[in-house]
Amino acid sequence: MRLTVIGCASASGNPGEAQSGYLVEERSTAILLDCGPGVLERLRLRETMPEAIVLSHLHPDHVGDLYSVVFAVQDGTSTWRPAVYLPPGGRTVLDEMLRAIELRIGILDAFLSLREYRTASALAIGSLTLTFARTVHTAHSYLIRVGGDAASLVYSGDTAPCPALATHARGADLFLCEATIVEGGDVPERRIHLTATEAATTAREAMVGELVLTHIAAAQRDARLAEARAIFGATRLALPGETYAVQSPTRPATSDR
Ligand SMILES: [Zn+2]
């Protein structure tokens, strides 16, 4: 299995980078986790497109390019019509969002196959098996665990610290985890993101093979990496365009990124 970071910018936007979009490939199966602004234009530079998009939640930095996928088919510049998997209840949320801006969910249904995943059962896409657990972020936010032939990857989505994270990341070969905030840097009302220390503590508790930190402002990446490595040595940064082998047992990083 391998992970390619199409975009991993923070929600505030990193210069020249796409927002959340992570390509997971194994043999002939390819899926995209999240589809934030800037992801589609980069995906379209590749030879093949993934067969499915799986959304962790519906914040704009994770879903913004879904509309571009539709408009590209509509204007005849793309034939890519992936299956799109929404969080439970996500269809209603998406419909309400679209109605508020005078669109209808029918425009997505016309070109894409929209479905909701469930936490009670695994989702099989090609050779990959996906499971999901609710996180603490919005009412419709989920982490995604992807199991393959011989390796596993867990993507935190966006979340505040929560027990589900370590439970579902347990033993994963690669843990792709957000580290959006500095201590005390969350929205004032409530916690909705993780610090690098919290991501690393979770990685250690879950005994993952490797931690890949993501969703970080570009200027803050090095500091977050150092913060995490003090707790969990096998930590790297998610960087746009980079590919990461997901293997079991995970070998140490060969470069100091
Ligand atoms: Zn986000």
Ligand SMILES: [Zn+2]
């Ligand atoms: Zn979010």
